[in-house]
Amino acid sequence: MTALDAVSVYTPAHRVPIESLAEPLELTDVQVRLFRRFHGLGEVRLDPDRSLADLLRAALDGLVELRGREHRVRYVIHGRAMPVVVPYPHNPLHEVCREFGLAHALAFTATHQSCASGLLAVELAGRLLAADADDDALALVLAGEKAFTRDARLLPGTSIFGEGASACLVSANGRRDRLLSYACDQRGEFDTEFGERTELFQREYRPSLAGVIRRAVADAGLGLDDIALVLPHNVNVVTWQRLCTLMGFPVRRVLLCNVPVNGHFFCADAFANHRTAVERGLLREGDRYLVATVGAGAGATFSAMVFEH
CATH class of the missing domain: 3.40.47.10 (Thiolase/Chalcone synthase)
Structure with missing residues (x-):
């Protein structure tokens, strides 16, 4: 049964009041008040000094359960909302896989369900592990993106995006979650x-x-x-x-x-x-x-x- 063996999350310490985003996001005073008073949004977390790869690294640094088990990771899936996040030929997913001893794993990105792609990635990880001949195989699900354009920072009239990342170790036979x-x-x-x-x-x-x-x-x-x-x-x-x-x-x-x-x-x-x-x-x-x-x-x-x- 698909299980979440361990979850690590990186959230930047830097928080920005939504009022300070009015100018870059082209929001009126009324729209800002609507976000705060009606939608309950007060601040967003941003990390302007970190790249997407840095966000994923920070989440992986906290996944202590991965250490010593890297060789068991067969699949690495980045659940992502945006189809394009860096210019070609950069590939932050493969970059962090190499740095964390996961270059042997099959690594790919799932994007076609937008912000629901994180749950899709967990589902895909479970299916791949269920079909794997190795009962001890693991999958790694990553999530997190940069709010790098206005379209990537704002869902008009609904929400404002922040920056953070997560790393989740998935097994086919875990006992918790x-x-x-x-x-x-x-x-x-x-x-x-x-x-x-x-x-x-x-x-x-x-x-x-x-x-x-x-x-x-x-x-x-x-x-x-x-x-x-x-x-x-x-x-x-x-x-x-x-x-x-x-x-x-x-x-x-x-x-x-x-x-x-x-x-x-x-x-x-x-x-x-x-x-x-x-x-x-x-x-x-x-x-x-x-x-x-x-x-x-x-x-x-x-x-x-x-x-x-």
Whole structure:
């Protein structure tokens, strides 16, 4: 059974108030107030002195469980929202693989589900390990990106992106944080690159996410009351408040404390929230918890996973 053997997260110490981003992001005073007061976004974490490779290095430096087991890592997958992040021929994924003794591993990037690609990477890792002849094989899932352009820093009217990274060691037979189910709904009609589709996407966003969450919970043989905690994508606070109202799920069981201080970490939100939940003792042995995220761009992807801690 696919399991998260270890999770490491790097979050920059440098936090920037969203008011200071008004000029570079071309936000009006009204838009800034909307982000802070309505969406619950106060600051975002940025690390202007680190490259994408540096962010991934920082996450890997904290993954102490990898040391001495590098030879067992067969696959390295970078779950990424942006299809292009550095100019050719630079390749930060292969660069960090060489530096951390992982040059032998099959390394590739998954991007086509935008911010939901992090969960896709975990699913792909599990499938590859299940088909591998070596029962001791491991996979490494990386996430994290630079907010390097205005389009990469801002989801208009919805969220502001921050910078951080995560490294997750995945096994096929781990005993903790075991994956119970994965549900994914890809909707090509929600192509937000075209204005006429934006309204449709916004109208169907919460019902579509609620649907995939219910499916993941049902596929795990559970009900919503069995879910001890939800680890959300950090798009904003109000989205999750309204989603909980729609689903009849208590918002106090959604971990939202990172939204005001981190911003949206692209594909790394789930892993950053996992670390917070573990550090704060919010997950006990045997608890079932849910991770949910949405990727938007050329279409939309709604994804959810249920794990047992």
